[in-house]
Amino acid sequence: MENYIAELMTLAQSCDCGNHHHTIPIERIKIGNSVYRELAAYAEYKGFKHVVIIADENTYQAAGKSLSEILKETGISISLSVIKPDENNDVVADEQSLVQALLEIPVETDVIIAVGAGTLHDIARFCSTKMKLPFISVPTAPSVDGFTSMGAPLIVRGVKTTFQMCAPIAVFADLSVLKASPRKMVAAGFGDMLAKYTSLADWKFGHLAKGEPYCPLVAAITLEALESCVEKVERIAAADEEGIQLLIEALIKSGLAMLIFGQSHPASGGEHHLSHYWEMDFLQRKRPAVLHGAKVGVSTVLLAEVYKGKFLPLLSESMQNSLNNESLKEIMKIYEEIPTPGHLKNLLTQTGGEIMPEQLGIDEQLVAASLSSAHTLRNRYTALKFMNVAAESSPLIRR
Numbered sequence: 001m002e003n004y005i006a007e008l009m010t011l012a013q014s015c016d017c018g019n020h021h022h023t024i025p026i027e028r029i030k031i032g033n034s035v036y037r038e039l040a041a042y043a044e045y046k047g048f049k050h051v052v053i054i055a056d057e058n059t060y061q062a063a064g065k066s067l068s069e070i071l072k073e074t075g076i077s078i079s080l081s082v083i084k085p086d087e088n089n090d091v092v093a094d095e096q097s098l099v100q101a102l103l104e105i106p107v108e109t110d111v112i113i114a115v116g117a118g119t120l121h122d123i124a125r126f127c128s129t130k131m132k133l134p135f136i137s138v139p140t141a142p143s144v145d146g147f148t149s150m151g152a153p154l155i156v157r158g159v160k161t162t163f164q165m166c167a168p169i170a171v172f173a174d175l176s177v178l179k180a181s182p183r184k185m186v187a188a189g190f191g192d193m194l195a196k197y198t199s200l201a202d203w204k205f206g207h208l209a210k211g212e213p214y215c216p217l218v219a220a221i222t223l224e225a226l227e228s229c230v231e232k233v234e235r236i237a238a239a240d241e242e243g244i245q246l247l248i249e250a251l252i253k254s255g256l257a258m259l260i261f262g263q264s265h266p267a268s269g270g271e272h273h274l275s276h277y278w279e280m281d282f283l284q285r286k287r288p289a290v291l292h293g294a295k296v297g298v299s300t301v302l303l304a305e306v307y308k309g310k311f312l313p314l315l316s317e318s319m320q321n322s323l324n325n326e327s328l329k330e331i332m333k334i335y336e337e338i339p340t341p342g343h344l345k346n347l348l349t350q351t352g353g354e355i356m357p358e359q360l361g362i363d364e365q366l367v368a369a370s371l372s373s374a375h376t377l378r379n380r381y382t383a384l385k386f387m388n389v390a391a392e393s394s395p396l397i398r399r
């Protein structure tokens with residue numbers, strides 16, 4: 001994929017959207033079998049003498065152990081930070097995990113290797129940024145698009161907040177490890193991609209309605225990654241080598257889109273804000289975590305329903321005065337083009353993903369609370385925010 005990165009950088013240079021495009025610092029992206037030997041060769045080439053692997057019990061068993069053995073053969077010294085689970089037995093990117101990782105990274109470390117899924121990558125990118133050390137990404141499951149992004153959604157004092165940190169300098173994704181990851185994580189990765197239907201719509205909406213920064217190139221990269229998954233949903237559902245490869249490539253591309261833009265707008269709209277709200281509620285009530293991609297898959301179906309059933313009528317009713325007709329038509333078209341909830345459910349079901357909040361233990365009360373409050377978690381103008389802000393200011397509007 002190095003050619004892909006070079007192409008993106010060229011396209012970004014000629015993009016005239018007016019936004020700053022971040023340089024992609026990723027020197028290598030290897031997706032294949034036996035790529036850990038390539039990682040060891042890369043580490044030697046970079047002159048790294050001391051590496052620290054950040055993993056947890058599961059991901060150490062899935063990949064960290066074999067990677068350590070390969071690295072040892074090269075004479076590189078290895079330290080290990082195995083992040084402890086919380087009282088619900090979940091590994092969470094919160095203050096305790098961040099401090100544990102920082103304490104366990106020796107001063108002589110040259111590079112951090114994140115071995116795991118989304119949470120471990122966010123812990124590693126936080127440490128990497130704060131300790132001014134590069135980090136290498138080793139995904140153990142195709143579950144999120146956070147491997148190549150620069151944002152770290154962290155739980156700080158119980159609130160899920162994204163901090164812009166840094167991207168890895170290289171990614172080594174071993175297909176045999178990814179194929180062996182739990183099927184629920186594959187379904188979650190597909191859910192995180194499907195969420196781009198509503199996130200892309202919300203991003204364009206924020207731009208047209210409030211002039212928020214927007215980049216058509218970044219949107220196109222994300223859309224292309226989304227469509228590549230939908231077109232081959234049956235291969236992803238089969239979780240065979242072709243399916244897993246195309247899913248991890250799409251997740252990596254979506255992460256790159258966020259990285260170029262420097263913010264998560266292309267990948268995270270109202271559906272992510274609902275998911276973050278649910279996650280925080282579960283943490284507060286000490287309930288075991290639900291996979292991020294499972295939540296955003298379900299919240300995408302829910303929002304597709306809300307946007308088509310309530311937002312579109314509301315929009316034509318209340319926005320005619322504040323937007324020119326062309327923008328209004330464009331916005332209507334964007335939300336009309338989101339696939340129907342039925343179609344989204346069908347896609348998620350094929351991969352083994354959940355489709356209804358109650359399947360994830362999210363009850364009606366929590367859904368209702370999230371629909372009226374989740375928009376406050378991010379400073380981003382989405383249709384979800386519009387519905388709430390408009391509802392507050394207009395007695396005509398009922399949620």
Ligand SMILES: NC(=O)C1=CN([C@@H]2O[C@H](COP(=O)(O)OP(=O)(O)OC[C@H]3O[C@@H](n4cnc5c(N)ncnc54)[C@H](OP(=O)(O)O)[C@@H]3O)[C@@H](O)[C@H]2O)C=CC1
Nearest residue numbers: 056058062117118119140141143144146149151153181292
């Ligand atoms: N930075 C960004 O741009 C993005 C960040 N995110 C963030 O990522 C986080 C969610 O990440 P997600 O990947 O869903 O889940 P986690 O990283 O939290 O991992 C969930 C579970 O996967 C297990 N696991 C991982 N790999 C394997 C494997 N190969 N075999 C067996 N078990 C495995 C872990 O086990 P155990 O922990 O027990 O070892 C863990 O229980 C959220 O905090 C989300 O906000 C999401 C998208 C983008």
Ligand SMILES: O=C(CO)COP(=O)(O)O
Nearest residue numbers: 145153162264267268272
């Ligand atoms: O999860 C993300 C993209 O999939 C990132 O979202 P946030 O930056 O909103 O937390």
